[in-house]
Amino acid sequence: MRDEFRKLQSVEREHRRMQAKQVAEQQQLLRLRNELNELKKTKVDLTGAPVPKPFDQLKLSHPYTPTLEVDLCVMQVQLMQRIKEEARRAKATELANMKKLAGLEKESRKKDNLIQKLQNKDRQREDFLKRSTDEVNRLRQQVRQVTR
Numbered sequence: 001m002r003d004e005f006r007k008l009q010s011v012e013r014e015h016r017r018m019q020a021k022q023v024a025e026q027q028q029l030l031r032l033r034n035e036l037n038e039l040k041k042t043k044v045d046l047t048g049a050p051v052p053k054p055f056d057q058l059k060l061s062h063p064y065t066p067t068l069e070v071d072l073c074v075m076q077v078q079l080m081q082r083i084k085e086e087a088r089r090a091k092a093t094e095l096a097n098m099k100k101l102a103g104l105e106k107e108s109r110k111k112d113n114l115i116q117k118l119q120n121k122d123r124q125r126e127d128f129l130k131r132s133t134d135e136v137n138r139l140r141q142q143v144r145q146v147t148r
Helices: 002-042 068-147
Strands: none
Touching: 002 068
């Protein structure tokens, strides 16, 4: 009789453990679905790549064998794949933006160099004009002094 009582207690403990495990899995599934919904809300598609299907359109386990663990694993894998894909697209976008920025910086440097060259050329012309004007004025003064 004690053996039967112990077996019954063991079965009850196992039952409680299984129920707790099931509740934990359901909570994790709910949390993952909420996380997915958050990702859907904050999703920004900058590259114009095709948008993946929402979770409710994805095939999970066979419809006649709805196992929570399998569905949870499949959803985790799919979520990780989506996260990796979004990270890849974000990296590609960032790389494209960096290339564009580098091109703009190069163009800016070229324009700055051209401006500097033109300013130097203008300064040289002004210096030449000033020297010429000074020379002409000096020569005129000499002519006036000689003619007096």
